[in-house]
Amino acid sequence: MLKSFLQLIKTRRDLREEDHPLAPTSPNECLLQSFEWHTRSSADDPHWSHLSSLMPTLAELGVTLLLIPPPTKAAYENSNGYDVYDLWDLGEFEQKGQVGTKWGTKVQLEEMCRKAKEAGIGIIADAVLGHKTGADEKERVKLVKVDDENRLKVVGDVRDTYAWVRWKFDGRGEKYSQMEWGPQHFTGIEWDDGAQENGIFLLNGKQWSKNVDARFGNYDYLMFTDIDHTHPEVHADLLAWGRWITKELNLKGMRFDAVRHFDYDFMRQFQEHVAATTSGWISVGEFYDGDVRLLKAYLSHMTPGYKLFDIPLLTNFAAASASYLPLPPTPPSSTPASTISTGRVQNVRSKPFDLRRIFNGSLLASHPTQSVTLVANHDTQPGQACETPIAAWFKPLAYAILLLRNDGLPCVFWGDLFGITQGPEVVDKVKGLEVLMRARKGWAYGRQMDYFMDGGSLAWVRMGTHDRPGCAVVLSAVEGGARRSMFVGKRCAGGRWVDMMGLVKQEVRIDKKGYGEFLCEGRSVSVWNNAE
Structure with a gap:
């Protein structure tokens, strides 16, 4: 009776799948x-x-x-x-x-x-x-200089000077857009042409946007001629x-x-x-x-x-x-190793990064x-x-x-x-x-199962979907490599899995419970998929 009941459930499930087939799995974006x-x-x-x-x-x-x-x-x-x-x-x-x-x-x-x-x-x-740059003409403007380290701090008095702040686009004319850009469309500049001076200058009557990063007091200005996005034109x-x-x-x-x-x-x-x-x-x-x-x-x-x-x-x-x-050789001197530069890496460092905390x-x-x-x-x-x-x-x-x-x-x-x-x-x-x-x-589809067992390596399985296969990944940042017993599904029992990277030559056999012993060499990554 139980067998008949289970068969009935399976039949109904099969009928539902025929009436409502699963949608194709979307391809991965890259x-x-x-x-x-x-x-x-x-x-x-x-x-x-x-x-x-x-x-x-x-x-x-x-x-x-x-x-x-x-x-x-x-x-x-x-x-x-x-x-x-x-x-x-x-x-x-x-x-x-x-x-x-x-x-x-x-x-x-x-x-x-x-x-x-x-x-x-x-x-x-x-x-x-x-921003914009490469203005076609300069114009007379009023501006003030601000402190590089605090853009909200004015340095000195208002200047009556000249600046390159007119864009006319003579080559394009009015095709696509009729707008001609002038000083009213900008907040700041980097060159006072009258004084022949570099710096960060706020055009008179303007203010930096408040809706920006707060570094340097206000990080609206980056380079060239800074656009005023609040201007309606x-x-x-x-x-x-x-x-x-x-x-x-x-x-x-x-x-x-x-x-x-x-x-x-x-x-x-x-x-x-x-x-x-x-x-x-x-x-x-x-x-x-x-x-x-x-x-x-x-x-x-x-x-x-x-x-x-x-x-x-x-x-x-x-x-x-x-x-x-790897640490460089200790220099043959009495100078403490921690004070000697060896390029981008110094001869003293903290313990290796725990890859389990990479995210x-x-x-x-x-x-x-x-x-x-x-x-x-x-x-x-x-x-x-x-x-x-x-x-x-x-x-x-x-x-x-x-x-x-x-x-x-x-x-x-x-x-x-x-x-x-x-x-x-x-x-x-x-x-x-x-x-x-x-x-x-x-191959990188389906549910993800992580096997983050130690700080020097990572491993995970993508279980696949109804219409796309999965894979197993093992990576190691240490010389000895890594090995993980991972579940890839009972449906894969007896399967032969190979390293797509070609670094590990032996195959991995999936046991009857759906597990395989996957590995990678030192300082490398191996990606395993079903060869059958």
């Missing part, structure tokens, strides 16, 4: 930053065209989102675009000595966006909305630009540069305005600070879908990487759906202002944490995927990164 600070691009070999040719390869690796550099006209030839001159010029008009941007012309940009759409890749454009023009460029390029979202430096009320309004017309819109802010409390405070002013780069997690990666580096203080831990995780970007690569060294051997471990776990939106860096050949330091591409990206695309 964001790729498509440039590094020294990426080459020229009129003969524009980066937009290079990206167009790469779209099939990127899609095969599992890239679903592509972060592109600022596509707008810069003030200086061959700059990366953060010195914004004209937001409405995407490489279409003869301005600032060239038609195209460093990255190519508008025609090439549009072609790249079309190729991305064909490959199923969404475009995220880098938007610089806090500025507000209207920027919102119109947001919808225009989104439609023009069929954007999926934007990365917003240096958001701690401009009004968070405006940022929220801009995001809501553009997202209202674009399904699945993605907004990612760059708030560069390792203190998660500041990031959480900023997110409290944003809509729930707004994301930030997880700088606290990046900081943890750097600390862990440095703590496991402590991160945005991933407190706001997993709003965290964009990263190992490096154009600001943190060697030679940049926010350089954050992470040892080459540790990067595969960090990327495994980004790519093969179930929380956060991972952002892969161009310099890690393809290497960096220019600049102060050559950086090789990260070993095994392509394998990890393919593993995210094909």
Whole structure:
């Protein structure tokens, strides 16, 4: 009787599944930053065209989102675009000595966006909305100098002087936007042309935005000519630009540069305005600070879908990487070892970082759906202002944490995927990164089970879903490697699992209870999947 009852339950369940089949599991998202600070691009070999040719390869690796550099006209030839001159010029008009941007012309940009759409890749454009530079004319203005360390403190009297504060856009004229920018549209500048003096100057009658980071008393001013987002003409023009460029390029979202430096009320309004017309819109802010409390405070002013780069997690990666580096030889002198510099790592350090606490203080831990995780970007690569060294051997471990776990939106860096050949330091591409990206695309699905047994290693299992497979991951920051007995499911009993990274050659057999003894070598990561 019991057997018949159980059979009846199974039959009813099967009928329900036939009537209401499970929805397909959505593919994992993966964001790729498509440039590094020294990426080459020229009129003969524009980066937009290079990206167009790469779209099939990127899609095969599992890239679903592509972060592109600022596509707008810069003030200086061959700059990366953060010195914004004209937001409405995407490489279409003869301005600032060239038609195209460093990255190519508008025609090439549009072609790249079309190729991305064909490959199923969404475009995220880098938007610089806090400042402008490269003014066309100077004008007579009144201003006051403020203290660099306390921007709320005025230094000296009001000056009657000249400043470069007029943007006329003669090359573009009134196409797309009729607005001509003048001193009323800005709050501060860095150059008193009358006195030929550098500094931070507040335009007379203006005040810094109160809705910004509180560093230096007020962190509204960053560089160049600071935009006043409260001015109605500025507000209207920027919102119109947001919808225009989104439609023009069929954007999926934007990365917003240096958001701690401009009004968070405006940022929220801009995001809501553009997202209202674009399904699945993605907004990612760059708030560069390792203190998660500041990031959480900023997110409290944003809509729930707004994301930030997880700088606290990046900081943890750097600390862990440095703590496991081998100590250099003790110098042959009487000088205490703790006072002798050996480059980026000193000859005395605390105990190795406990990897079980790698997520402590991160945005991933407190706001997993709003965290964009990263190992490096154009600001943190060697030679940049926010350089954050992470040892080459540790990067595969960090990327495994980004790519093969179930929380956060991972952002892969161009310099890690393809290497960096220019600049102060050559950086090789990260070993095994392509394998990890393919593993995210094909195997990192389902419920996550963690096996965090000791401070020198991490391990976890993704159990898979009804239509996508799972995987097992073991990583170690110590020389001896790691081994974990982990449950992958009774349905896998008798299966043969192999290391996709190719580092461990022997297979793992799953026992009848669904367990396997998974391992990795020292200072490495192994990703295991069912070979059958």
